[in-house]
Amino acid sequence: MTTTDTDTDDVYAQLTGIFHDVFDDESIVVTPQLTADDVDEWDSLSHIRLVLAIEKKFGLKFSAAEVGRLKNVGEFVALIRSKLK
């Protein structure tokens, strides 16, 4: 496994905890393809809670435009990693 893979895996591991907490559902499997359509409770308000929890966990701030153009969790992870560099 490369260093990059390890970093990405760590982001997914942390996101998994955040998803389980925000949606109160331990069964959610966080994959790059995951979208709001795949999670029943993922509505506009829980999306806000999710973004805020991610900002807090990673110590990052996103812009509305950055968040608005994300199509799935994989793109969110890429955004997080780009800001962690």
Next chain:
Amino acid sequence: MKPEPFTAGPQAQVLALGDLAPGWQAGVEFSVSAQQMRQFAELSGDFNPLHTDDVFARAKGFDGAVVYGALLVAKVSQLIGMQLPGRDSVWASVSLDFRKPLYVGQTAQVEGVVDEVSESTGLVVLKLTLRAAGKVLAKGRAEVVLGR
């Protein structure tokens, strides 16, 4: 039948996310009348004598009938919906810790101070304080989503 919109009331302030920053504040002064207490009892179905009977409330150690906590929340609604942030806001959460009672006819103030503004989500966090006669009645927090 579709309800008619209420259009006769005062106009709400219109603020955008970019207008707000931590430290911004607004307030509402109010008092609750005996008639409003009766109206709320009918609306809520809460006829607890602590709120409806001065004699009962005094026997319990209060100075008179205690204003419903929900009516304090109602004034928070006025603050948020009309002033801070006003028209384009939707509540995401509210919490209030009640510390002292408010009595019927007593003047009080509810104050909101912007604590956080999230650019990415449009969420605004307000710190809330209710006071009467210089004393804190309640403190709390509200999260408001400001539409773009």
